[in-house]
Amino acid sequence: MSSILEFARGPLFRLCFALMILGLARILFLDVWGAYKALRKAGDKKMPWKLILSRTWEWIFPLKRMKNNFHFYSLLSILFHVGLIIVPVFLFAHIQLWKISVGIFWPSLPFNWALILTVSTIVFAFLMLLGRIIIKPIKELSKGQDYLWLLLLLVPFTTGFICVNFSISPGTYQLLMLFHVLSADVIFLLIPFSKIAHCVLVPLSQIISGLAWKFPPRTDDDICTTLNKKGAPV
Amino acid sequence: MRTNQITDEERLKAFKSVKKPEVIDKQKLGVRYHVEDFDVNDRPRGFLEAFAAILKHSNYRMVLEHFSRVSARCSHCAVACQVYQATGRREDIPCYRSELLLNVYRRHFTLGGLLKGRIASGDYLTDEKIREMAESFWNCTACRRCALECPMGIDHGLITHLGRYILSEIGIVPRALVVSTREQLEGPTRNTSAVPVPALKDTLEFLEDDMFEEKSVKISFPLDVQNADYVFFPAVSDFLMEAETLMGIAAVFRATGDKWTIGTGYYDGINYGLFYSDRILERVIKNIDVETKRLNGKSVLIGECGHASRSAKYFLPTFCCDKTASPVLNIIEYTYKAWKDGKIKIKPDVITEKVAYHDPCNLARQRWIINQPREMLKSFCKNYVEMTPSGENNICCGGGGGTVSIDEIRPYRTTVGGKLKADQIRKSGCEVLVAPCANCKKQLRELVEDQGINCQIVGLHDLIYKAIEFDVPQPADTEELSNGKGVAQKEGK
Ligand code: SF4
Ligand code: SF4
Numbered sequence: 151m152s153s154i155l156e157f158a159r160g161p162l163f164r165l166c167f168a169l170m171i172l173g174l175a176r177i178l179f180l181d182v183w184g185a186y187k188a189l190r191k192a193g194d195k196k197m198p199w200k201l202i203l204s205r206t207w208e209w210i211f212p213l214k215r216m217k218n219n220f221h222f223y224s225l226l227s228i229l230f231h232v233g234l235i236i237v238p239v240f241l242f243a244h245i246q247l248w249k250i251s252v253g254i255f256w257p258s259l260p261f262n263w264a265l266i267l268t269v270s271t272i273v274f275a276f277l278m279l280l281g282r283i284i285i286k287p288i289k290e291l292s293k294g295q296d297y298l299w300l301l302l303l304l305v306p307f308t309t310g311f312i313c314v315n316f317s318i319s320p321g322t323y324q325l326l327m328l329f330h331v332l333s334a335d336v337i338f339l340l341i342p343f344s345k346i347a348h349c350v351l352v353p354l355s356q357i358i359s360g361l362a363w364k365f366p367p368r369t370d371d372d373i374c375t376t377l378n379k380k381g382a383p384v
Numbered sequence: 385m386r387t388n389q390i391t392d393e394e395r396l397k398a399f400k401s402v403k404k405p406e407v408i409d410k411q412k413l414g415v416r417y418h419v420e421d422f423d424v425n426d427r428p429r430g431f432l433e434a435f436a437a438i439l440k441h442s443n444y445r446m447v448l449e450h451f452s453r454v455s456a457r458c459s460h461c462a463v464a465c466q467v468y469q470a471t472g473r474r475e476d477i478p479c480y481r482s483e484l485l486l487n488v489y490r491r492h493f494t495l496g497g498l499l500k501g502r503i504a505s506g507d508y509l510t511d512e513k514i515r516e517m518a519e520s521f522w523n524c525t526a527c528r529r530c531a532l533e534c535p536m537g538i539d540h541g542l543i544t545h546l547g548r549y550i551l552s553e554i555g556i557v558p559r560a561l562v563v564s565t566r567e568q569l570e571g572p573t574r575n576t577s578a579v580p581v582p583a584l585k586d587t588l589e590f591l592e593d594d595m596f597e598e599k600s601v602k603i604s605f606p607l608d609v610q611n612a613d614y615v616f617f618p619a620v621s622d623f624l625m626e627a628e629t630l631m632g633i634a635a636v637f638r639a640t641g642d643k644w645t646i647g648t649g650y651y652d653g654i655n656y657g658l659f660y661s662d663r664i665l666e667r668v669i670k671n672i673d674v675e676t677k678r679l680n681g682k683s684v685l686i687g688e689c690g691h692a693s694r695s696a697k698y699f700l701p702t703f704c705c706d707k708t709a710s711p712v713l714n715i716i717e718y719t720y721k722a723w724k725d726g727k728i729k730i731k732p733d734v735i736t737e738k739v740a741y742h743d744p745c746n747l748a749r750q751r752w753i754i755n756q757p758r759e760m761l762k763s764f765c766k767n768y769v770e771m772t773p774s775g776e777n778n779i780c781c782g783g784g785g786g787t788v789s790i791d792e793i794r795p796y797r798t799t800v801g802g803k804l805k806a807d808q809i810r811k812s813g814c815e816v817l818v819a820p821c822a823n824c825k826k827q828l829r830e831l832v833e834d835q836g837i838n839c840q841i842v843g844l845h846d847l848i849y850k851a852i853e854f855d856v857p858q859p860a861d862t863e864e865l866s867n868g869k870g871v872a873q874k875e876g877k
Contacts, residue, residue, distance in 0.1 A: 177453065184446030191443060193702035201751060209537065218777050219463045219533055227458065227535070287459040290474040291483075296457055348454040348536055355454065355537025362447035362542050365702050370663040372441035377434060377553060384566040384664070 151324045158331040159247070166338040173342025174350045181354055185361055193367030202356045209352065223281045223288060226274050233271030234303065237264060238334075243314075268311050275304050295344065305333035388807065389472045390799055398799040402792050412511060413556065415519045417790050420562060422555025428509040432492055434553035439493065442662065444546055451543070452486045452494075454536040455479065461530035461540065466779055467523060470803040478530040481520045482543040484513070485550075518556045521547040522793075525801055526659065526785030527745040532777060544785065548660040558790045561656045568652060569667055575620040575652035584651065587623050588630075595631050601854045603631070603638040608679065609645035614718070615676045615710075616646050617653035617696070618687025619822035626822065629688050632845025635852050636719050640727045644685065650675035653692030654822075658699075659786030665695060666703045672696060673704045684712045688843045690744030690821040691786075697752075714747065716820055716844060720756035730764045734851040737840075739765040740814035742805075742828065743778035744821035751776050757820060757844050764851050771812045779804045781819070783827025797827060798834035806835040820844040 189195055208214050216224060238244060242258040249255040259267070279300045282292050309330035313323055341347060366372070374380045390398065401408075401416045408414050412424045423430065439445045461478040462468045468476040475481070491497040491507050501507065521544050528541035551557065564576035573580050579587075588605040595603040606612070622630055637644050650671045657665025676684050684700065686693040693714040700709045722728050741761055747753040754775040762768045773779065782802025787793060798806075809817060809832065817832075817839050819825050828841040 181446075181450055184449060188443035188446045193704075194698070196701065198750065205537075209535065212535065215533060215535075218773060221460050221463050221533075223458060224460050224535070285459070286472070287462040287468070287474070287477050288457075291457040291459050291477060291479055293457065345454065345456055348456060351450060351454050352536055355450065358447055358450045359531070359537055359539040359542065362443055362539065363698065364443060365662055365665075365699070366442060367666075367703055369441060369703075370666045373437055373553075373663055376437040376440060384562065384569050 151321075151328065155324055155328050155331065158328060158335060160251075162335050163331065163338075166335040170338040170341050174347065177342055177347055178350050181351055181358065185354070185358060188361045188364065191366045192361070192364035194364060197357075197360055197364075202360050205356045206353060209356070223278070223285060226277050226281060230271060230274035230278055233267035233274070233307075237267050237271060237307070240264070241310075265311075265315070268307055272304060272307050272311065275300050275307070299344070299346065302333060302337060306330050306337070309333070388469050388804060390470050390803060394799045395471070398796045400795065413518060414515055415522070415556075416793055416796065417522060418559040418792060419556055420559050427511055427514055427554060430554040431488075431509060431514055431550060434550050435488070435493070438546070438550060438553070438662075445493075447539075447542065448486065448489045448493075451482070451536075451538050452490050455483065455486065455538060456536050457483075458535065460533045460535055461538070464530045464533040466527075466529070466782060466802075466804040467525070467800055470800045475516075475520060476523065478524070478540040479534075479538070481524060482538060482540050484517050484520060485543055485547045488513070514551070514556070517547055518551055521551065522558065522787060522790070523796070523800075524785065525745075525780045525782060525787055527780035528749050529745070529777070529780060532749075541785075545659070549662060552661045552664075557660050558786070560789045560791065561660060561786055564654075564789065565656050565664055565668075568654070568656075569664070569671075574650055574671070576654045576656070577620045577624055577652075579620055579623055581648045584623055584646075584648070587627075588646075591627055591631055591634070594627075595634065599635065599852075599854060601638065603634045605630070605634055606643075606645045608648050609643060611680050611682075612643045612645040613682045614642065614644040614685040615679055615681035615683070616644055616685045616687065616715075617651060617672055617675075617692065619654050619689040619692050620652035621654070621822055621826075622687055622689075623651075626688070626825070626843060626846075628846035628849055629843035630845075632843070632847075632849030632852070633687065633715055633719075635849050635854075636715075636722060636728060636845065639729070639852065639854065640722045642722075645679060645681065647675045647679050647681075649678055653686045653689055653696065655692060655695040655699075656786055656789075658691050658695040665699055669695065669699050669703045673700060673709065676710050681710065684710050685718060686712065686714050688715060688820040688822065688845060690746030691784075691823060694746040694750075694752075714753060716747075716753050716757050719845070719848065720760060723760055728848075729853040730760075730848065730851045731853050732764045732851075733766070735765045735816075735847055736767065737765075737815040738767045738769055738813060739816045739818060739847070740769050740771050740809070740812045741774070742771070742781065742817055742819040742824060743774055744819065744824050745778065745780050745784050747821070748775055748778050757818070761818060761844070761847070765847070769812050769814055771808045771814075779808055781805050781824040781827045782831060783823055786823075788823045788827040794830055794834075798831045802827060802831040802835075806831055806837060809837055809839055814839055816840050816842055816847075818842055818844050818847060 212228060240259040241264055245255050245258045282288050282297060309326045313326050411419060413419060457479060459477060465478050488509055491501060524544045526541040526544045528539060531539040531541060567578050568574060568576045592604055655665060655668040657668050672684060684696055686696050697712040700712055739761060741758055743754060782805050783797050787797055817828060819828050819841055820843050825841050832839050
């Protein structure tokens with residue numbers, strides 16, 4: 151068991167993490183490259199930067215959105231994301247692993263904070279799952295992977311929480327740790343190929359949307375030629 | 385989730401189709417709006433070919449790639465959509481609607497989708513899917529309010545626009561829009577309301593006489609003035625239906641003394657291309673450019689019309705390649721500046737009714753024109769009330785995105801599309817609602833009529849016309865006008 155665990159949090163983790171970074175870098179590059187090409191093609195290259203920046207800012211701090219149209223699920227989602235991002239990155243034990251294997255480290259969360267955020271993330275994930283099941287429009291939009299993602303994200307949080315806070319037998323500890331690490335590996339591996347890719351793409355959404363309304367100048371001619379509609383009446 | 389849904393009875397009324405079953409059978413297309421006959425054979429292939437051509441010659445691929453990767457199916461957008469709020473139907477969730485097209489894109493234009501299609505050979509585009517899109521994309525008013533809500537930044541108005549564009553290339557487009565556009569681009573009158581030049585001149589002459597009677601100063605509509613500072617393009621329907629708006633605009637120019645003109649070569653700001661086709665958008669925009677250049681005008685001035693203003697402001701530089709395009713401004717911007725500069729005097733006590741302002745989506749959503757009209761209105765309407773939400777986050781009148789021109793879906797527009805707006809108007813208790821947009825005005829008038837609300841719908845310049853003050857008549861008023869010759873003088877009357 152311990153050798154499997156070592157493998158999962160050693161080479162396998164490194165592989166999955168590297169694939170995630172590469173995958174995310176790839177889609178980020180494609181997005182930026184697409185945006186660059188779009189701007190080159192556009193007839194009018196003036197971008198409404200002020201609006202774009204202000205809306206991106208409002209996305210990072212969605213207070214205005216919440217004030218305008220309060221949406222319970224939205225609040226859950228924001229609270230869920232806080233722990234989801236902060237805990238894995240700033241947990242003392244995780245930073246120690248980085249320190250040992252790669253030699254880099256950064257400040258960690260105080261234990262109590264980490265505990266509170268872990269619990270809140272688990273609770274909010276459950277509530278979001280419940281929301282997906284009972285709130286009508288969310289239920290109607292949801293696909294299988296939307297439920298699966300929430301369940302998958304719950305695994306490392308609950309296993310980590312149990313391992314740290316409960317006195318369990320070494321065998322159970324190792325088993326839970328294995329689940330903890332393997333689920334994290336799977337998550338990393340899947341991120342670039344799923345909707346979770348939004349973690350790197352969404353900051354670009356306002357630019358992309360703004361650019362999408364920038365059309366190339368010879369649309370009529372080009373489309374008519376391709377579709378064989380030259381001279382056809384309206 | 386908070387919804388404000390219509391009753392079952394209203395639902396039946398709103399979604400009732402007026403089309404004859406034999407037409408639906410013949411066209412194999414069960415949508416509520418009329419469509420001209422088109423090729424019904426192998427529609428999916430036609431759709432995909434048009435989609436491919438559009439992807440090739442546009443920037444849509446970039447945005448479809450992005451949106452199809454980030455869509456989170458969280459339904460935040462549903463809170464913002466007036467259509468969903470009224471119906472509560474799954475089909476009206478903005479994300480559900482956009483997914484119809486995003487799914488076609490994923491399946492037929494991405495490597496993953498093509499491979500999946502090969503292996504599972506499913507999910508191919510069908511006639512029924514095309515029908516669903518044809519119905520759904522015209523249930524949306526393209527108001528883009530939902531885009532403000534989406535945490536992923538998905539712009540459903542853009543997807544609706546693209547969906548309609550592809551559909552139009554295979555002949556699925558509301559007949560009302562295509563007939564008007566045909567007249568505008570290929571007909572003898574070159575405008576969407578088929579107003580010929582003699583009728584235009586008669587109307588303007590009549591309005592000039594009216595204004596003289598009412599204001600005791602000569603106010604004119606200068607035609608074909610070369611080198612004017614502003615070449616004016618209203619929604620052409622204003623010449624038929626919005627006399628007071630036009631008179632208000634002419635009065636403002638009378639007060640400022642700036643040189644403006646209406647070109648008889650082309651005088652329609654309407655651009656249905658913004659609603660259903662980039663190709664049409666380009667063709668119409670080029671007409672505006674050509675007329676402005678013919679008159680050697682300095683700026684393009686668009687009247688009280690949201691979509692006409694947006695299409696000119698954002699797409700004149702696009703299709704006339706940046707450098708040669710004239711600057712574009714909306715008449716509210718012009719009047720506001722003149723008012724700020726003290727060139728217009730407005731009596732503060734003429735308008736006594738309870739007045740509210742409706743933001744046309746095309747003016748407010750991108751934070752273009754929000755505060756200027758309010759500032760002016762508050763200065764001379766004693767009893768001004770605000771409707772909430774407003775400004776950037778306004779609620780659409782329910783007839784946006786060209787749907788207002790489709791008469792056969794009026795019950796839908798006034799029961800579903802305009803439901804939230806009607807509630808908002810009722811709540812504000814306003815007696816006069818200012819809507820500086822030809823589309824909004826038509827929709828709001830039908831809305832208050834169908835919903836039994838006692839409220840008058842006017843343009844901003846209608847009120848300005850009522851309240852504007854002129855000094856004692858100057859000699860120039862009876863002679864040739866300082867800002868170009870009016871219709872009567874030009875005709876030698
Ligand atoms: S654009 Fe307007 S009508 Fe269309 S889905 Fe969004 S909010 Fe609803
Ligand atoms: S808010 Fe955005 S991500 Fe969420 S369901 Fe609507 S479109 Fe999809």
